[in-house]
Amino acid sequence: MSEGNPVIFHEGDDSEILQASQKARETFRYFWNQVALDFNRIIPALELACVKAPFSDDIDNPQSPVEHMWIDQINFDGINVYGVLLNTPNSLTSLSQGDEVQIPIGNVSDWLCVLDGKVNGAHTIQVTRGRMAVAELQDYDQAWGQDFPPPDTVLIPEHNGEFEDKIANLLSEQIAKNPAILTATYDGGQTLLHLEALHGREPSVKVLLEQGAIRTMRCDRGWTPLDYAQSLEWTNIIQLLQEKSKDTHHHLNGI
Numbered sequence: 239m240s241e242g243n244p245v246i247f248h249e250g251d252d253s254e255i256l257q258a259s260q261k262a263r264e265t266f267r268y269f270w271n272q273v274a275l276d277f278n279r280i281i282p283a284l285e286l287a288c289v290k291a292p293f294s295d296d297i298d299n300p301q302s303p304v305e306h307m308w309i310d311q312i313n314f315d316g317i318n319v320y321g322v323l324l325n326t327p328n329s330l331t332s333l334s335q336g337d338e339v340q341i342p343i344g345n346v347s348d349w350l351c352v353l354d355g356k357v358n359g360a361h362t363i364q365v366t367r368g369r370m371a372v373a374e375l376q377d378y379d380q381a382w383g384q385d386f387p388p389p390d391t392v393l394i395p396e397h398n399g400e401f402e403d404k405i406a407n408l409l410s411e412q413i414a415k416n417p418a419i420l421t422a423t424y425d426g427g428q429t430l431l432h433l434e435a436l437h438g439r440e441p442s443v444k445v446l447l448e449q450g451a452i453r454t455m456r457c458d459r460g461w462t463p464l465d466y467a468q469s470l471e472w473t474n475i476i477q478l479l480q481e482k483s484k485d486t487h488h489h490l491n492g493i
């Protein structure tokens with residue numbers, strides 16, 4: 239993203255922008271799936287991955303100015319999106335470029351990722367681009383430094399089935415060598431089943447369940463893997479986790 243990005247102003251009740259933001263929230267899970275895949279890559283596949291959200295100096299004051307800004311270095315825990323502020327605020331004084339921030343998933347107003355040179359997402363950007371004259375559009379795209387699709391097109395990244403299958407196969411091999419990883423916990427008390435459910439990786443969830451992962455295990459916040467899958471509406475994974483448990487030989491205290 240270029241430092242010369244222009245500032246674009248929209249009315250708070252702009253229906254097209256509001257609809258685009260709603261679509262961005264509805265499709266966020268596909269963006270997150272791609273971001274999470276890069277956690278398992280030596281060389282990242284995403285050339286750019288960022289989220290846009292509203293920020294204010296006084297969130298409790300409806301009269302306080304609001305700026306929608308982009309963050310990168312994205313992480314997500316099922317409730318909040320975490321990242322680092324990419325933009326320099328125009329009028330806000332409580333934030334600076336490079337600050338670490340967190341926002342509730344419900345506050346996401348857009349997302350964008352560049353995969354194989356193609357801009358995916360950018361729902362609100364496409365609305366803005368569609369309102370521009372040719373010369374203005376060329377300047378805007380040059381400021382971004384990205385090759386956007388036509389303004390009436392929003393690309394959504396598809397699951398990388400080949401890579402997800404590879405991850406699942408490697409996971410199966412690791413479990414065979416060390417079954418203890420099925421119950422090992424990571425940040426926040428999450429197991430691999432919690433994480434794979436949140437990432438939307440159906441092949442890995444299947445492997446974990448087949449190998450005896452405990453679908454009723456709760457993390458530190460009290461969530462089960464099903465709760466993580468439901469946070470992003472991963473339908474196929476929800477169905478897998480709702481099947482009658484075959485883990486009758488496992489016993490969990492307090493569950």
